[in-house]
Amino acid sequence: MSTTSTPNMLAREKTRVPQPKKKIRIRPVYLLIVLWLIGVLGPYAWMFITSITPPEEMVESAARIWPRHANLKAYEYLASNHKFIEYAINSALVAVGTVIVTTTLALLAGTVLSRYRFKGRKFVLFGTLLLQLFPTVLMIVPLYIEMRTFGLLDTKRGLMIVYTAFSLSFSTWLMKGYVDHIPKEIEEAALIDGCSRFQTFLYVIVPLTKPGIAAVATFSFIYSWNEFIYALTFTHSDVARTIPVGLRLFIGESSINWQYITAAGVLAVIPVLVGFMLAQRSLIAGLTAGAVKG
Amino acid sequence: MTRAVPPFSPPVVSTTQDRPFWRMKDLPTHWLMLAPALIVVSGLILYPAINAVWLALTDTNILDLADQKFVGLYNFEEALKSDSFWLSLLHLMIWVIGCVGGQLIFGMIGANILNQKVRGRAMIRGVVLVPWATASILVALMWLWMLNPNFGIVNHYLRVIGLLNGPQDWLGDPMTALPTLILIDVWQGVAFFSVMLLAALQSVPKEMLEAAKIDGASPWQSFWRLTLPYIMPTVLITVVLRVVWTANYFDLILVVTNGGPANSTLTLPLHAYSTAYQDFDFGMAAALGIIQAVILAVPVIAYVRHVLKKEAA
Numbered sequence: 001m002s003t004t005s006t007p008n009m010l011a012r013e014k015t016r017v018p019q020p021k022k023k024i025r026i027r028p029v030y031l032l033i034v035l036w037l038i039g040v041l042g043p044y045a046w047m048f049i050t051s052i053t054p055p056e057e058m059v060e061s062a063a064r065i066w067p068r069h070a071n072l073k074a075y076e077y078l079a080s081n082h083k084f085i086e087y088a089i090n091s092a093l094v095a096v097g098t099v100i101v102t103t104t105l106a107l108l109a110g111t112v113l114s115r116y117r118f119k120g121r122k123f124v125l126f127g128t129l130l131l132q133l134f135p136t137v138l139m140i141v142p143l144y145i146e147m148r149t150f151g152l153l154d155t156k157r158g159l160m161i162v163y164t165a166f167s168l169s170f171s172t173w174l175m176k177g178y179v180d181h182i183p184k185e186i187e188e189a190a191l192i193d194g195c196s197r198f199q200t201f202l203y204v205i206v207p208l209t210k211p212g213i214a215a216v217a218t219f220s221f222i223y224s225w226n227e228f229i230y231a232l233t234f235t236h237s238d239v240a241r242t243i244p245v246g247l248r249l250f251i252g253e254s255s256i257n258w259q260y261i262t263a264a265g266v267l268a269v270i271p272v273l274v275g276f277m278l279a280q281r282s283l284i285a286g287l288t289a290g291a292v293k294g
Numbered sequence: 295m296t297r298a299v300p301p302f303s304p305p306v307v308s309t310t311q312d313r314p315f316w317r318m319k320d321l322p323t324h325w326l327m328l329a330p331a332l333i334v335v336s337g338l339i340l341y342p343a344i345n346a347v348w349l350a351l352t353d354t355n356i357l358d359l360a361d362q363k364f365v366g367l368y369n370f371e372e373a374l375k376s377d378s379f380w381l382s383l384l385h386l387m388i389w390v391i392g393c394v395g396g397q398l399i400f401g402m403i404g405a406n407i408l409n410q411k412v413r414g415r416a417m418i419r420g421v422v423l424v425p426w427a428t429a430s431i432l433v434a435l436m437w438l439w440m441l442n443p444n445f446g447i448v449n450h451y452l453r454v455i456g457l458l459n460g461p462q463d464w465l466g467d468p469m470t471a472l473p474t475l476i477l478i479d480v481w482q483g484v485a486f487f488s489v490m491l492l493a494a495l496q497s498v499p500k501e502m503l504e505a506a507k508i509d510g511a512s513p514w515q516s517f518w519r520l521t522l523p524y525i526m527p528t529v530l531i532t533v534v535l536r537v538v539w540t541a542n543y544f545d546l547i548l549v550v551t552n553g554g555p556a557n558s559t560l561t562l563p564l565h566a567y568s569t570a571y572q573d574f575d576f577g578m579a580a581a582l583g584i585i586q587a588v589i590l591a592v593p594v595i596a597y598v599r600h601v602l603k604k605e606a607a
Contacts, residue, residue, distance in 0.1 A: 029410045033418060036404065040422050040485070043436040046447060050439060062450035109331035116324040124328065131339045133594060135542040137563040138583030141570050142342035142349055145359070165338035168331055197323045226429035228545045233571065244431040248549055251435060258439055265435050269428060276427040280420040288493035 044269070051075070051263035058258060074263030084264060086238050087246035090156055091225055094242060097160040098224040099217045102167050106216050109168075110175025111205050115187075128169035140233055147234055156240050162230050167220045174219065174286040178212025179205060211282050218279035219286075222272050243268045349580035356574045369581035379582070381557060382565035383589075386541060388472060389479075389561050393540045394533060396480035401487020406517075408488060409495045419492065422485040430482075430545035437478045438550060441465055468558035471551055475559055479546060487532060494528035495521065534597045538590050562586050 050058075051074050053067040061067060078084045113125055143162065144153070152158030182205060190200045206213075228244040235241045241249075247268065250261045276283070353365045373379045404422070408415055425433065440448050443463040452458035464474040498521055506516040522529075544564040547553065553560035553568065563586055570579035 027410075029407060029412060032407050033412065036407070036422060037418070039481070040425060043440060043481075044424075046440060047432075047436050058445050062445060062447040105331040105334065108327040112324040112328045118324060124332070128335060131335065131343070133538050133590065134339065134343055135563060135583055135586045135590065137542070137544070137566045137570075138346050138580070138587050139339065139342055140567070141576050141579050141583060142345035143338065144356070144570075145349075145354075145576070146338075146342055146345070161334070162338060165334050168335055172331060201327070222427055226427075226431075228429065228431050229548070229567075244429055247431050247435060251438065251549065258442075258445075261435065262439065265432050269432055272427055272429070273424065276424065277420060280423065281416065284419065284423070284489055284493075288490055 047262045047265050047269075050258055051266050053259055055257065055259055074259045075267075077260055078263055078267065083238060084246065087241050087243045088267070090240060091242040091244075094156050094159045094163065094240075095221050095224040097156070098163040098167065099220050101160065101164045102171050102220040103213055103217050105164070105168060106171035106175045107206065107209070107213065108201075109172045110177075110212075111179050111201055113172065114176045114179035115184075115205075128172060132169045136229055140229065143230075144233060152234075154235050154237055154240050158234055159227075159231060159240060159242070160224075162234065163220070163224045163227060166230075167223045171216045171220055174216050175209065175212050177286055177289055178209045178215075182208050215279050215282035215286055218275045219283060221275055225268075225272055346580045346583055349577055350584050352577045354576040354580075356570070356576050365577070369578045370585070373578065373581055373585065378557070378560070378565060379562075379585075382560045382562045385472060385559065386561040386563070389476060389547075390537055390541050392473070392476035393479045393483065394536050396476065397483045397487045397536065398529075398533060400480065400484045401491055404484060404488035405491035405495055408492050419485075419489055423489055424485075425482045426486045428482070430543075431549055433478065433482050434546055434549035438465070441474065465551055466555055468556045471555060472559045475547055475550060478550070479540070479543075482546075483536070483540075487536070490528060490532045491525065494525035498524050530597065530600070534593050537593050541586070541590055562589075 049066065050061065052070040052072060053061050054069055054071055054073070057064070057067050057069070113121060147153045147158050147162075150158075152161065186208070187200045187204050190204050191197075195203065225242075226244065227242075228248070231242045231245045232248065235245060243264075247261070247264060250256070250264065350369055351364060351366060352362050353368070354362050408419060412418065440446050441464050443449065443461050443466065448464075449458060449462060452462075462470075464470045502520055502524075503516055506520055511519070542563055544561060544567065547559050547561060547564055548567070551559045553564050562582065566579045566582035566586065569575050569582060
């Protein structure tokens with residue numbers, strides 16, 4: 001760039017050689033990181049490339065990487081596929097419901113567990129944590145009978161309730177961590193100014209825990225959007241099936257159309273990627289806080 | 295400012311000092327605020343968990359719920375007598391040791407890489423954690439395609455570098471199916487370990503490491519003798535949580551191989567799941583679930599006892 005004044009190509013080459021001002025030394029750490037990132041992102045990139053590769057090129061796709069005639073047919077197909085759209089809507093509705101209910105309950109419970117000292121607090125605090133360790137497979141059998149009794153099988157409501165229950169304990173702990181960081185003095189001031197306990201919660205704690213609310217909302221969204229086993233077991237018609245169950249049905253078909261199914265995969269992963277990248281900082285902080293303190 | 299100190303402290307201040315300023319009369323508010331969460335959790339986790347114990351003692355079949363008989367410990371006896379139980383338990387052990395071991399080793403390496411002076415660490419940390427936030431069904435989908443015996447990109451490049459000739463169906467061969475699944479799980483979970491261990495590594499006092507350096511310790515020595523003991527509590531809790539979580543995780547196996555080929559990837563939770571939803575034997579499935587829970591209680595209790603002992607010392 002600095003040598004643009006010299007018109008001659010040869011001269012330009014010459015002037016470039018003797019001035020290696022910036023020493024570009026690549027430390028081996030960066031090499032390892034690049035390899036790691038390729039290992040992590042490669043499968044996603046490959047899923048995307050496959051989704052734009054026409055079926056007749058699948059045989060040579062691994063050798064060519066980028067297809068000769070890339071097309072978006074798979075996405076057009078999915079956009080007009082009733083089933084996929086229905087599954088996507090179900091997933092979205094269940095996720096939104098789960099996020100709203102989980103965040104509200106976790107905010108209430110997290111505030112109480114952070115701010116109030118009462119008999120049974122420790123019991124509640126560690127009880128919820130212990131319940132989290134129960135095997136899914138132990139829960140799913142009695143839960144199935146319970147859902148059937150209450151007519152919640154094969155409903156979006158049913159899935160929402162189950163997801164709320166299973167994301168609640170981590171969400172509550174995450175929220176409690178955020179409330180712990182709010183100085184008590186602010187609430188005391190509000191109390192002295194005549195706020196009731198619930199008003200201090202509404203007007204002091206809620207606005208100050210917005211990052212926590214965002215983290216919990218993202219966590220419960222990702223959980224609900226990704227969850228597979230309960231969705232598979234508790235739904236048996238398109239009324240309540242979510243995207244993961246739909247993908248499983250596609251995979252199970254005798255002749256898999258890899259272009260279509262990877263396109264569905266790309267569409268399914270996008271909301272999670274966006275949400276996760278937005279909230280990863282606070283999510284990671286919440287994840288590591290408990291473990292590092294011991 | 296210059297007023298004399300009153301003989302008694304003003305009530306508002308005193309209540310904030312040694313005990314929280316909320317008093318007994320406020321009690322109902324917090325139980326009210328806690329109630330919705332408690333109701334949901336006890337209704338959908340606690341109650342079913344207790345119900346599972348009852349189910350395990352019956353011959354409940356989901357096709358005919360009305361015909362439910364108490365059979366005592368029959369399900370447990372039958373389970374312990376069956377070969378498939380012991381086989382699935384063995385697979386579970388291999389699965390857990392392979393997955394958690396692999397994640398711990400590679401996670402530790404990753405954490406140490408990220409703990410170097412690296413630009414954009416927060417960004418990298420976020421990106422490598424993406425698989426952990428990806429649905430198991432999508433992980434299964436991506437790897438099924440990449441490991442496809444005919445068109446898969448993995449086999450293609452293994453052939454290019456000469457490590458493989460001819461077709462190889464990694465997931466269809468009973469010898470390689472479980473190890474392949476373990477590798478996929480390590481791929482998905484390794485960053486979780488890295489992020490946890492990185493947080494711990496960053497809490498290691500720099501002075502300690504510098505002092506060791508001045509005293510002539512090699513980086514390798516100071517890692518094993520200083521850093522590792524310092525971050526041990528985090529390593530332990532992460533491993534325990536991960537063991538429990540990995541043991542209970544069967545989504546991936548269910549989608550990728552569903553226990554096959556020839557039951558070579560059948561782990562205990564998957565065995566319990568198919569007992570419930572292929573054989574419809576809910577009583578037996580609940581019994582297997584309880585056995586699973588009891589087995590997993592062992593590492594948790596061992597961990598808690600270890601922590602309590604340390605605190606007492």
